Amino acid sequence: MILIDPPLVPSRGRMWSHLASDSSYDELHVFARHLGIPERGFDRDHYDVPGEWYDEAVAAGARPVTSRELVMALVMAGLRRRKQPSLEEE
Template sequence: MTVYADTPLWGRHSTLWGHLISDTSLEELHRAADRAGLHPRAFDLDHYDWPASAHRDLERAGAVFVNGRELTRILIASGLRIPLVDRPAARARRTAEHAAQLGLDPAPRDLIVGLVGHVDPLPDEPGAYRLTRDDPAAAPRIEARDETGRAAAEEFLRRADAAARACGETGFVGQAMDVAAGVAAD
């Protein structure tokens, strides 16, 4: 059982990012990511995204560094890989499961209940929003394309908080990405 990391080459948020995978199980991957100090939101269905600044922490956590092709080969061989073409369906299944867990209907385009994983980036559409809350006592972080998106995010949070409280939680913890209903793209 080994975790593998590739060289950070993907630019976003003013840094370069790499990928961390397991050759055996997602549980092993989550444990290694935790040992390396990666935030649980860095998980993306079958891997963790990691910033270049985490290289030493990954070394200390026991990651083996390989090139990107080798990392992909190992991930495919592990049986854990979710191919790019299947990722939208995997996100839709996750969203449906998490919405059902809270009893949310309708569900947003992309939803995660809890701290592990992240939703798709904010789409470039009118009325789009991406909401993150890691602590039910804290204010959420809302990214919105416009005021319609911000209002839709606030409405989603009201519904999600009520649903979480109905399930015995103190409030919604998770992420959501959606576009306000009835907003047409130009």
């Protein structure tokens, strides 16, 4: 199932949502291509989606969830990819 959280993350003058799958990256990539989301929007385990695309993603079949529910679904599916610490952070 494709999941999307509310557009609550500010960046580059916009609010952003996260689009993810609770079953496979292939499912996620197909859905993103269908919506016209550029590949550069993929970040480890999700797509960053501009807030103005939220309603379109939901209309196309993405299930609205909280940010916490989205992360938990990724963890439960074994699809969560955490950001690797940089050498300066170690």
